[in-house]
Amino acid sequence: MKRLLQILIWTAVAALGAVALGTIAFHRGEPINATWFVLAAVCFYLVAYRVYSAFIAAKLLALDNTRATPAERRDDGRDFVPTNKWVLFGHHFAAIAGPGPLVGPTLAAQFGYLPGTLWLIAGAAFAGCVQDFVILFCSIRRDGKTLGEMARDEVSKRGGLIAQLAVLTIMIILLAVVALVVVNALKSSPWATFTLAMTIPIALLLGVYLRYFRPGRVLEASFIGVALVLFVVVAGQWVADSPYLAKVFTLGGVTLAFAIIAYGFAASALPVWLLLAPRDYLSAFIKAGAIFSLAAGILLVRPQVLMPPLTRFVDGSGPVFAGKIFPFCFITIACGAISGFHSLISSGTTPKMIQREGHARFIGYGAMLLESFVGVMAMVAACAMTPGVYFAINSPASIVGATPEAAAATISSWGYPLSAGTMTGLAHAVGEQTLLNRAGGAPSLAVGMAQIFSSTIGGERLLSIWYHFAIMFEALFILTVLDAGTRVGRFMIQELGGRVWKPMGRMNWMPGILLSSALIVGAWGYFLYQGVVDPLGGINSLWPLFGISNQLLAAVALVVATTILLKMGRLKWIWVTLLPMAWLVVITMTASYQKIFSANVRIGFLSQANSLAAQIAAGKIAAAKIADTQRNIFNLRLDAAVTAVLAAMILVLLVEALAQWYAILSRDKEPVLQETPYVATQWAEGD
Amino acid sequence: MKALWLQLEEAMRNFWRGVRQWSGDSAYETYLTCAQRQLGQKPMSATEFYVEQLNRKYSRPNRCC
Numbered sequence: 001m002k003r004l005l006q007i008l009i010w011t012a013v014a015a016l017g018a019v020a021l022g023t024i025a026f027h028r029g030e031p032i033n034a035t036w037f038v039l040a041a042v043c044f045y046l047v048a049y050r051v052y053s054a055f056i057a058a059k060l061l062a063l064d065n066t067r068a069t070p071a072e073r074r075d076d077g078r079d080f081v082p083t084n085k086w087v088l089f090g091h092h093f094a095a096i097a098g099p100g101p102l103v104g105p106t107l108a109a110q111f112g113y114l115p116g117t118l119w120l121i122a123g124a125a126f127a128g129c130v131q132d133f134v135i136l137f138c139s140i141r142r143d144g145k146t147l148g149e150m151a152r153d154e155v156s157k158r159g160g161l162i163a164q165l166a167v168l169t170i171m172i173i174l175l176a177v178v179a180l181v182v183v184n185a186l187k188s189s190p191w192a193t194f195t196l197a198m199t200i201p202i203a204l205l206l207g208v209y210l211r212y213f214r215p216g217r218v219l220e221a222s223f224i225g226v227a228l229v230l231f232v233v234v235a236g237q238w239v240a241d242s243p244y245l246a247k248v249f250t251l252g253g254v255t256l257a258f259a260i261i262a263y264g265f266a267a268s269a270l271p272v273w274l275l276l277a278p279r280d281y282l283s284a285f286i287k288a289g290a291i292f293s294l295a296a297g298i299l300l301v302r303p304q305v306l307m308p309p310l311t312r313f314v315d316g317s318g319p320v321f322a323g324k325i326f327p328f329c330f331i332t333i334a335c336g337a338i339s340g341f342h343s344l345i346s347s348g349t350t351p352k353m354i355q356r357e358g359h360a361r362f363i364g365y366g367a368m369l370l371e372s373f374v375g376v377m378a379m380v381a382a383c384a385m386t387p388g389v390y391f392a393i394n395s396p397a398s399i400v401g402a403t404p405e406a407a408a409a410t411i412s413s414w415g416y417p418l419s420a421g422t423m424t425g426l427a428h429a430v431g432e433q434t435l436l437n438r439a440g441g442a443p444s445l446a447v448g449m450a451q452i453f454s455s456t457i458g459g460e461r462l463l464s465i466w467y468h469f470a471i472m473f474e475a476l477f478i479l480t481v482l483d484a485g486t487r488v489g490r491f492m493i494q495e496l497g498g499r500v501w502k503p504m505g506r507m508n509w510m511p512g513i514l515l516s517s518a519l520i521v522g523a524w525g526y527f528l529y530q531g532v533v534d535p536l537g538g539i540n541s542l543w544p545l546f547g548i549s550n551q552l553l554a555a556v557a558l559v560v561a562t563t564i565l566l567k568m569g570r571l572k573w574i575w576v577t578l579l580p581m582a583w584l585v586v587i588t589m590t591a592s593y594q595k596i597f598s599a600n601v602r603i604g605f606l607s608q609a610n611s612l613a614a615q616i617a618a619g620k621i622a623a624a625k626i627a628d629t630q631r632n633i634f635n636l637r638l639d640a641a642v643t644a645v646l647a648a649m650i651l652v653l654l655v656e657a658l659a660q661w662y663a664i665l666s667r668d669k670e671p672v673l674q675e676t677p678y679v680a681t682q683w684a685e686g687d
Numbered sequence: 688m689k690a691l692w693l694q695l696e697e698a699m700r701n702f703w704r705g706v707r708q709w710s711g712d713s714a715y716e717t718y719l720t721c722a723q724r725q726l727g728q729k730p731m732s733a734t735e736f737y738v739e740q741l742n743r744k745y746s747r748p749n750r751c752c
Contacts (some may be wrong), residue, residue, distance in 0.1 A: 077721025078740065087708045094709075100752040146747075167748075174752050215733040219712040272745045273738055280750070281710070335752050344748040484750040491746050507746075550752065 010050060017043025021121075024309070025114060031304040034380045037113075038298065041121055041376045045369045048125035053365040056130065060565065060573040061137050063357040068681040070143045071353050080144075083353040085362055091353070093367040094284050095345045096132070097291070099178055099442075099478045100335025100550075101375035106382040106441035106448075107543060108332045109390065110320040113383045114309035115329045117376060123330070123337025124372030127580035131554055132342045133364030134561040134577055139347035140354055141675045147347045151560045153674040154567065156656045162649050163556050164492070167344065169646065170549040171489045172520070174341070175264070176527030177546040178478045180538050183256045183528070184440035185471050190249035191236035191431055191464075192471045193256070197249070198232040199279065199476055200263070206278035218281055225282045226289075229476070233469050240431055253532040260482070261525040267483030268490045268517040276483050283480040290449075290473040294377050297452040307383035307390065312414065319395035320439060321540045322602035323594065327587040331547035336375025338580070340553025342368065355683075381448030382441075388418030389426060393444040396537030397437045407436055431464035439537040442478075446470035489520035530635045533628070540602065541639055544595055548588050548643060552650050555584040559657045566664050567671035585650065592647040596640045605640035609633045714740060 020040035024032060057063045071082040083091070108116035139145055145153070148167065152160025186193045206225045210217065239245045251259070267276050316324035321332065335341070346364060354360060382390060391411045392400065400407040404420035411418045427435045430450060435443060450466035458466070491507070493516040498505015504512045531538025558581035565574055598604030601611045612633050615621050621629050664671045707713040715733050718740075722730035731739065 075721060076725075077718035079743065081717060081721075083708065084705065087705045090705070090709045095749055096751045098750060098752045178752065210737065211734065216715045216737040217712065218710045219707060222710065271738075272741045276745055277741045284710070339752065341748070341751045345751055348747055349744075349749060481750050481752060484745060485748075487745050488748050546752075 010047070013043050014047050017047060024117065027309065031306050033302055034298055034305055034384065035302050037117060037305070037376055037380050040117075041373055044121050044125065045373065048129070049366060049369060052125060053129065053133065053361050056133060056365070056576060057358070057361045060570055060576050061134065061360075063137070063360060065356050065358045066680055067357055068679045068683075069140055069354050069357060070351060070676075071355060072681060072683065073679055074143070074352075079349075080352045082355045085355065085359040088350065088353050088355075088359070089363050089367055092345065092350045092363050093370055094287070095349065096339070096342045096367060097287070097371050097374060098335065098481050099181065099474060100339060100341075101371050102378040102445055102474065103178075103181055103441035104333040104336055104543075104547075105375045105379040106445045107320055107394070107539070108329050109307060109379060109382040110311060110313050110318040110394070111325055111329055112310040112314070113305055113307050113379060115314070115325050116333055116379050119329055119333055120336050120372050120375045120379065123333070124368055124375075127554075127583065128336075128338035128342070128372065129365040129368040130576060130580060131338060131340075131557050131561070132346050132368045133360060134565070135343045135557050136346040136351055136354075136360045136364035137357070138561060138564050139351035140357060140360060143676050144352040145347065147343050147557055147560065150347065150564070150674075151556065151653075155560060155563050155653070155660060159560070159653055159656050162653045163560070164496075166340075166549070166553050166556055166646075166649055168489065168492050168496075169642070169649075170341065170546075170553050171485050171492075172523045173527065173542070173546045173549050173642070175482055175485050175489070175524035176531060177539075177542045178481055179257070179260050179264075179524065179528045180531040180542060181440040181442050182260060182475050182478050182482075183253050183532055184438050184539075185442040185446070185475055186251070186256055187253045187438075188250055188434065189432055189471075190246040191240040191468050192475070193249045193251055194239040194245070195229075195232050195236040195468060195472045196475045196479070198235075199229060199282065199472075199479075200275070202228045202232070203275055203279040203282065206281065207274040210278060211273045221278070222281045222285050225278065226285050229282060229286065229472070230469075233472050234465060236468055237431060237464065254529070257525070257528050257532045260479075261521055261528065263479070264482055264486045264525070265517055265521045268486040268521065269513055272487070276487060279476075280480050280484065283477040286473050287477050290470070291374055291377075293453065294381065294449060295373075297449070297456050298377055298380055301452050301455045303380070303384040303452060303455070305380060305383045306385065307387050311387070316600070316603070319391060319399045321543060322600065323544065323591075327591040327594070328544065330587045331544050331551060331591045333375065334547045334550040334554075336372055336378075338551070338554050338584070340550050340555070340557055343553065343557035356681075378445055381445055381452060383448075385444070385448050385451065386416075386418070386422075388412065388416040389422065389447070390444055391416055392418060392423050393435050393437075393447065394439050394441070395437065396439055396535070396540070398535050398537070400437070402437065404434075404436065429460065429463050430467035432467075437537070439539040441539075442471060442474045446474065486517070486520055486524070489524075490516045493519050534632070534635075536602065541605070541636075544591060545639060545643060548591050548595070549646055551584050551588045552646050555581055555588060555650050556653060558584065559653055563657055563660055564673070566661055567673045569671075571665070585654065588650060589647060592643045595643050605636045605643070609636035609640075612636075711740075 020036050023036045071080050074080040105116050148160050148163040151163040206221045210221050314325050388411050392407045400410040404423045408418045408420040446467050449470040450463050453466040454463045494504055531542045558577050562577045594603055599607050601608040612629050663669050715736050718736055
């Protein structure tokens, strides 16, 4: 009887999901309500979790709850700490969910709501969650080894080096692109700049409090910090209204870029307790609060989605970034569907804290489903605004024009009606001088979120406060990624440098710290500066590069996972990791090829460089701009080279892995699995 | 009614314990319990543990994109 009831309930959930998915896929004409998106996503996730993750846990991985996990065997109260599965879920989710699932879907909304939403939902269930889950499992079975160590042990030494280099490369591109998102959100906005600048003294205050007055009392310090941050969001309004202060905090893109570069250097070189850790605490609480509020807001307001399912830009001529749905939708939305970076978390802290192997399903697969849901909500928030407004905020001036009148005329001519007054009125309502040409996703998401929040609390009157709250929230946790990433990058450079010159490897040697901090900050700072001065808006070239590198890392993770599973004799079910891996290789290779060689100057780095060079040769560039153009040409060729290196890395790794797979399958050599030996758990069932 | 109240109290206590664990607020207490089990080692002070734990945590990728 109970079984029958279960079957009936799950059939109903599946049917509801199918109806909701069908509705968002085939709906045309009138706007569609956002509730359909929530229903489609949640039902799909529930069924995927109930069926697919259970299948992976039982058949592919054969999770074994009688086997002691590293947290049980090596419990030291520091790294290896057995942790309740709900707490660890929260931990893991806070670590994997960054700005990516918010920004990527917002940018991909230029194709319409449909391609991005489908990729977010299906990509997560069949690729992203699988990667996170399987890598977590592999790392648990290896005492919490990192992805790089597993690649070295299970694939080859070269595989390990490639994984390490891929991580460093992705880190540099990631840090540059997220910094660019912050620059585009803050430029010419005294309110937002003041609010974000104030989070630095607040973090320093908390740092000193936690270090000297109440060591480790994270909760009370965070409550004080969050209250202060909310106060400076409101206080920003007074700064924007004061003629003198507004002038001080109104900064251009280049100045902001240098300020962020200086901040990154300071956060990397200063003691971690002073700036980095307290900011991270603040960010974790505000992130959890904002994501929860966004979900609650969407459910309460149930906004209409005004963006059509597909826009005219599916042909690749999009103003936000150039390129067709295939492969660029799948590159633009990395986090939220599949993100290689997650494999570093799944093979980092989480495997050392898990109590039971069986929890890996809930934590690895489940947390990624939740991140995908955040992506779907970001898509809803971006698509709930008028398409004309969305394109005005996200398109660079070189395409739509720099004035409200020019932008309104261009965007209306595309078939998305927009009046200049709408943009001026909206900017005024959110307390900004302008909202035009702010490519990067953060401002348009903030407008979407502010509209949803203000429909729940405060109405039009609080729109500006909600907008700046949303900007602060995005910028705050982007900066957390930035400073934490810069510090990790510094350690990687010190470690790699230590192989060549011993003193560099000493983690507390001050000249080494300063030099490696300067190197990592210089690397991402260079790409950031290049993005800021790029006439096409920077996001057009940097975001795809980030997507390619992130998906490349995911492919690396899936290659490692497939190799391990083959060694475990799971050939029958190998398609579970093999198919998403093949898909990632296809999209990263196609996107890399197009970004390097496409004849379309908005897509191909080389053709754009050649076109600019031809313009200089033909005397079409003014003498004053020749130096700038030559620098632009160099940068484009550098981007092409970086893309080529990324593509070459995955090809080399793939060849290494194929040789391994052939040897295993043809039984040329006995597969050697580097698993820690089985130890039976001492804990009672149900602990 | 009383049983329901007790259940609610228990749930709230578990929730609070979870939030403290999640945020790291109770990390030192967890460490001390573990250190007491491992005889022969003098446990670190709260400040030493806090700084040491942060240095370890932020030397590897712990925040994703």
